[in-house]
Amino acid sequence: MSNTEQMSRERDPAPEADAGLTVGRTAELVGVSVRTLHHWDEIALVQPSERTWAGYRLYSGADIARLQQVLVYREIGMPLAQIAEVLDDPTADVADHLGRQRELLISRIARLQELVSAVNRMMEAKEMNEELTPEEQARSFGSEWHDPYHEEAKDRYGHTEEWARSQERAKQLSPAEWDQAKRDLEALEAALAEAKRGGVQPGTEAANRLAEQHRAAIGRWFEVSRSKQVLMARNYVDDPRFTAHYDDREAGLATWLKAIIDANAEAHGVDPARAEWE
Template identity: 30%
Template sequence: MKVKEVADLVGISVRTLHHYDEIGLLTPEEITESGYRLYSEANLEMLQQILFFRELGFPLKKIKEIISSPAFNRQEALELHRQMLLEKRTRLDKMLSTIDKTILHSKGEINMTNQEKFEGFDFSHNPYEQEARERWGDEAVDRSNTKIGQMSKAEQEAMSQEMNEIYRKLAALRNDAPDSKESQAAIKEWYDLLNRMGNYSLDAFKGLGQMYVDDERFTKNIDKFGEGLAKFMRDAMAIYADNHKK
């Protein structure tokens, strides 16, 4: 199949396929003398694998590393994709249920507890790992992942609940001054929690706060706890970092 035919079949752009070729992620089976890229059945199977990884949030660099490994097993990868997608579907089902309940709550038809308002949110899965690696290096992120990976599932769930509790606490303070005693005490809890998961310097902590505002994906997720929370956290984190570097 020619590149345009593959792009139309899959629903991605020709430019994306060209990029995959340029970075060595998906090399066409053949390139004709006139320069046409021709994709084989094996290429299509590999492309499917790549897109499964993309759907699950893996960066291209990591996908290339995985599929280029001599230990890579396509069947095992498919089983892993299935498991991870089932987990993702479960989280989405919970969030859809939360949305439905919130609609009824806003109409006054039911009452929701504060805990019910946040069912389905899960910040233990980090979709921004690549950005973190680029900003603070692989070692810091790997240390964090190692710590989390050594926790039991129950410990990871408890950590996720603790993160959400701090988010809620900060959301309740977001209209206060970020340098107030209460705000700084709450942001210290956030700093301490992050350092139980990894190893964040004060500069990294401040930089992370700035990313909460610069990256709209962070802003969107954090502001689910209260509009303006991401900006409040950025300011509080910067003040905390500056004050403790003195």
């Protein structure tokens, strides 16, 4: 039986025991995909502890509780590897985990309230026909909105047409558009991580489609040729900060992303080794 057939059957195997929940039912209840549950099982983050007589995996009450803990930690941005370390810490008990999660959630709620206030300030500025500079936006949104690379990027690219165009477009965005841009980027990076996790290979149709979506996301700010995209992707593996950003989502994601960008560019007649900023 193929992996696809196995996953399909595990979504809704014949009802048997009341001992636990099937993979499909668990995915539906906790709000994640079946593929995600399979991945978490493979990396031993959350493994269903029971089986039906036919060998189908079942999640017990304890398994569901662990899933809920993973979801909370993932929501606050903790990498999966770190979540596993926290949950498997032999010195911690359930009360410790719940207390830690409560503190993190309270902190996140407070931060979200600050962001709501920042959006309100930006809306007021728009209503008064005032344009906020990137620095003013950073001050409004605080540390979470602060771009630590802004001055570095300005020093390096401030003289270019692309920099001027990106800054002009940034000034024209409404609060709703800023929020949409952030959601779009998060969705793209989640899709990239999911594809890499699922074994999508560079050069395939699926990988090329994702590379084009990545190029379009950058194109929100300035025109991006495939040659420019190749050059930008080099930073993903050369600059530890970029590497950490992507690899925190999925181990090896930065290298994989560069590989699919290079392969897509090559498919369109661009030699990655000879790419130029054009």
